Amino acid sequence: MKKTIASLLIAASPLAFSAQLEISKTYLKANTPGSDNTLAYMVAENPTDEDVRIIGAESTASEFTELHSHTMDGDRMIMRHEKYIDVDAGQTVRFGPHGYHIMLINLEKRMKHGEQETITLKYNDGTSQAFQFNVIDPRKAG
Structure with missing residues (x-):
C-alpha cells in the first residue's frame, strides 16, 4: 500500500511531467565600465509536444x-519588460539583438570576457533550469 501511495504522489508531481527546453548559444555581454546592467542571449528550443512558458529568470550576478x-x-x-515568453511545442525562440533578451540589472560585479555566469530560467509549472552563459566582450571576440 505504501509503495502505491508513493507511486501516485510521484506521478502526480508537476516535476514528473514538466517540459524542459534545450538551450544553446548562450552568451552574456560584458558590461562596459560605468554600466551596472547587461544582457544575455540564447536559443531556446522546445523539442517536446508541450508548450513551455518562461515566466522569469534569476542570477546571483545581479540584483x-x-x-x-x-x-x-x-x-x-x-x-519592454515581458511577464513571460512562450516557446511553443516543436518551436525555437531566439534571444538576440533587436528581440528577446534577459536583462541583468544592478550587477554585483563587472562581467569580464572569458568568464561564465549561471542564469536560471523559471517556468510556469513551477520548475526551473540553470544554464551557463559565456561572458563575451564584443571588442575582444574574434
Missing part, C-alpha cells in the same frame, strides 16, 4: 534579472 524585448516604433527602439 534583478528580467525577461525583456526590443521592438521598433518607427526609428525608435523600445525595450
Whole structure:
C-alpha cells in the first residue's frame, strides 16, 4: 500500500511531467565600465509536444534579472519588460539583438570576457533550469 501511495504522489508531481527546453548559444555581454546592467542571449528550443512558458529568470550576478524585448516604433527602439515568453511545442525562440533578451540589472560585479555566469530560467509549472552563459566582450571576440 505504501509503495502505491508513493507511486501516485510521484506521478502526480508537476516535476514528473514538466517540459524542459534545450538551450544553446548562450552568451552574456560584458558590461562596459560605468554600466551596472547587461544582457544575455540564447536559443531556446522546445523539442517536446508541450508548450513551455518562461515566466522569469534569476542570477546571483545581479540584483534583478528580467525577461525583456526590443521592438521598433518607427526609428525608435523600445525595450519592454515581458511577464513571460512562450516557446511553443516543436518551436525555437531566439534571444538576440533587436528581440528577446534577459536583462541583468544592478550587477554585483563587472562581467569580464572569458568568464561564465549561471542564469536560471523559471517556468510556469513551477520548475526551473540553470544554464551557463559565456561572458563575451564584443571588442575582444574574434
